[in-house]
Amino acid sequence: MSVREERKQLTRRALLDAAMDLTADGRGFSSVSLREITREAGVVPTAFYRHFRNLDELGLALVDEVGHRLRQIMREARITAAGAGDIAIRSSVRGYVHYVRTNRRSFSFIVRERLGGPPVVRDAVAREVRYFVGELASDLRLFKPLANMPSADLDMIAHLVVHTVFYLAADILELPEAKTQQEEELILRTVKQLRLIFLGARQWKSDRGNVH
């Protein structure tokens, strides 16, 4: 990569980071301005246009990045969990919460903008969430009791799980930095919820085809 291109990518990074930092402390991407971002990035407002056509485009780039990173995290977690053989809900949730805390900005961004962002960003995040669901679904397939479940049902379960842990992330991020008793309660509740979901899932196959 040429020196010039290299430097360009550097300020592009600065812009993305600046936008992330500004949205991180509970502000909402749709309420940060172009000028704020460039100020935070230490660059003049007009420089922005050398990298993005408008704020929406920056937003999409952020979704891409964050989605990519979160998928990576999920994959690592998957490898760690694979050794366990079973689902090991409690330790998975603990690990997840750790990831949420160490990747504060990313989780905060995706969880907030999923429903609260500008339309185009919201759509992009929704797409990203579908990827998560897809990956989780194929993971669940490896879990023996669910091996023969129809794909649609597996997807529906993965969906439920993803939403559950998303709300957990949102709640965790509202808490102060330190690990409190409240965090412990949130974790316990989520563990119970997931356990209940998998309890239902095991029953599900025998319930298949029921209609009324």
Next chain:
Amino acid sequence: MSVREERKQLTRRALLDAAMDLTADGRGFSSVSLREITREAGVVPTAFYRHFRNLDELGLALVDEVGHRLRQIMREARITAAGAGDIAIRSSVRGYVHYVRTNRRSFSFIVRERLGGPPVVRDAVAREVRYFVGELASDLRLFKPLANMPSADLDMIAHLVVHTVFYLAADILELPEAKTQQEEELILRTVKQLRLIFLGARQWKSDRGNVH
């Protein structure tokens, strides 16, 4: 009520409605301005201060109103459902979707601002959601298979249900006005999810006290 007070409440309404309308079409409360609201309400910017100290205060008033209305809706739904004797998931979900569509603005506001709004609004919505969860939990208690469940567990289940139908509302609201096949799929998926949750819930009691 005096004539003057009556008129005051009228423009207060206009302000609240204006704010609602502006946030309704996917904008996010934190991105609407005081002047936009007064313009939409057909009143001069400074008149705003006769009713609210700042935008946050308006936001809180909105949360109050919307929360109140949604609780009313929930109660009506509860009465309708009480006759059925069992939970009747499918028809409940259909009824719910109908309510979502006929109260577009309210649902859109609460679902979006729950995670995406300004901190003080977010908190207020969270509180409101806790009320929903509480009411649902005591409803579930009337459902025989769950009658003897510890309150904490019932709460955890109610939480799961509320979050599930919240995401359903969010997805429904992204769809065009007309009833599409996509809507049918969303409903089907949610029905399955709820059915699975209650399947797990029935098992849950026998699983009580399990630890590891």
Next chain:
DNA sequence: CGTTTTAGTCAACACTTGTTCACTGAAAAG
């Protein structure tokens, strides 16, 4: 080397923003 390309700068634009203050005119109070 000289020429071209281009990331970032600078000044300026037309607007929008939240908030102030003194004001008006009609309803309420005496």
Next chain:
DNA sequence: CTTTTCAGTGAACAAGTGTTGACTAAAACG
């Protein structure tokens, strides 16, 4: 009937906004 109260007005403010176009200096190119 006179006086007081006060919801809504209108003008003005300092500050912030997105976007324009011409300019600079350094890297890339031939």
